[in-house]
Amino acid sequence: MKKKDNLTPETATEVTTAAAGAQAPEQKKKKKKTYSIDEILAEGGAKFGEIDENGRQRKIKVKTKSKLKRREAAMGYLFTFPWIIGAAVLLIYPIVLSMLLSLHDSTSRGGLTLGRFTGIQKYVEILQLYQDFPTDLGTLIVKMILSVPVIVVFALLMAMLLNLPLKGKGIFRTIYFLPVIVVSGPVMAQLTGEASSITAVDTSSINMILNDVLPGFIASAVGTVFSTIITILWYSGVQILIFLAALQKIDNSLYEAAKMDGGSGWECFWKITLPTIKPMMLLNAIYTIVFLSQDTNSNVIITRIEDYRFNPRGMFSRTSALGWMYSVVILLLIGVAFLLLKPKKDVYLKQVRKQKKFEKKTRKALAKTEKRMFKNAEKFEKHVAKQEAQRAAGKKVKGGERIDD
């Protein structure tokens, strides 16, 4: 039985498409019983030949999707249903609720009751309570703008080095992925804490030069990047991983072909490696932004959001409002990153699409002309016939023979 099932769909699809094509215009007029392919096949296609009481061929509707496809779709739902339930209950519902919370008073006793509708009052309240919010946000954004490129470029360089055919690269890889384990959580807080200056770098001389050259706001941000360079490097473990995986996927024959044509290593990097790896750069940039935006150790705003939840007790509205303001900014940043690094559309595909559009347009115009010509011919015939009739009746025909365009 199973074997048969697996073999039939291939043949069945052809029949279906043909049948569907033939029946398509008729389907629109009336809704009739839908037949599956199996039913039609079982009757040897007799359904198509049936003639109804008006002497016309009976119109039948055929399911256009093959059984295999429908079954696969069902399996798709079966495999993803835990996630679907989870997304509904633990993703969409919380998002909507949090949006509502930010717009209402919340009384937290015994779970959740939405209070009075307050509009944007909570947002205003946040801006009054947490006056440093714009400054903190600005610092964070500048920090991201500075450190995201540093992390991405550094990760790419390291990934390329780790990808070289060197001896002992396994050991190096082990070392370079080590921060992934240490970097999250309070371990990092211990390392960067005031008491232990393990990750601090003495950058006073750099800072002095920076202060001379750059305006204060930017200088302090650049200075921060320099002084936290070790932490920044530590954050690039996952990114190195992603780049390394992507580098290994590049077909080696591309490089060989380029070398045959006399391309140097430098050219190979710009013309082969970089274009191939560009989507991963986008992925890494987004990953870095997300990671930095959710990093509980160094991010003041996140700490604030956490604070508002229980301090004062049950300020769920405030937490949500601040959270949403923050998220919008982060989403905007990710959007900017996406726009900067988004993959360019393929030139060839673009042209093909243009050509197709043009063809469609021409065909439409042609059809229109044809229709008009046909109409005119009909009109002309009618006219001639009328004239003939008039002549036959012995009347004098007025004017010449007028032909419509």
Add this chain to the structure above:
Amino acid sequence: MTKEKKEKVKKVKYKAPGPRFTKDKFRKFMLGSKDSMGFIKVLLAYVVLISIGFVFIFPMLKMLSTSFMDLADLISSSVNWIPTRLATENYEYAMLALDYWTGLKDSIIVAGVPTLIQVAVSAYVGYGFARFNFRGKTIMMGLLILSFILPPQIINTPTYILYTQLNIDGTLLGFALPALLGQGLKAAIFILITMTFYKQVPNVLIEAASIDGAGYIKSFFKIALPSATGALIVVLLFSFVWYWNETTLTRLYVIQNSKDPYKPLILGLQTFDQSFGASAGSSAASGTGTADVNESYRMAGTILSILPLLLLYFVMQKYFVESIDRVGITGE
């Protein structure tokens, strides 16, 4: 051919072609040719790799060396890296302060249970996304990515309220339930990883199996799952590490409102200073005369709290690095 002739041919063959050391050869050795890297390049690569690798490993080394110093070594300016004696009592006191064995057990439970569920679920759900086409898949992928980029702080509050209504806050269910529904800690990344791995399983294999009579479930267990072991190891390692190091959510979902709360190591580390004063401080005072928390104790505590992770990493790193080599964990 006679024997003599043969020997002659051999001799000609093995004659050294010209002088052994030429300028060209040297150049080739140093700068490399089209198919081999030059000595200079290799040397440079090693220098860069080692020096930056040192930056990566430096804090770990520093932590290790500091954790073995006693107070005299800490203060003394002549001791920089190598302590005068191995002060193992630092570890004893840190263990006392962290309540180590209970903490370890609790940490393993709190991080391990959701991790195992997460591995299973992302292996299952990822296959659904990778292999089948169905209506609404695009929207679902969009939601999946959204759940990755949206700061979790937005979702946490309502989720917490939901849990209190369901009466599952303060139990391990607070972690296990979302993991079971594919919404665990950073679950989106894991689903994307398994998805990419499954996509690289050739479809022909699965079709061949289905012709031989394997159903969808069977081909999932017999073909897709074994070939995605690398992904599962990545998911297992990352998930465990992230759950282990998570403090805020652990406190919010699992610890808070709990009658008999778990005491994961990482939370103990956060309050290390206080608990040190309370428990280990007194015994330390009687032993060596240092009652205050110092850096050595803190570092010892830090090392102790991530020691299991390091062990796990070193056990798994072989498969881990290999799996990157073979397939890659890129999301496309």
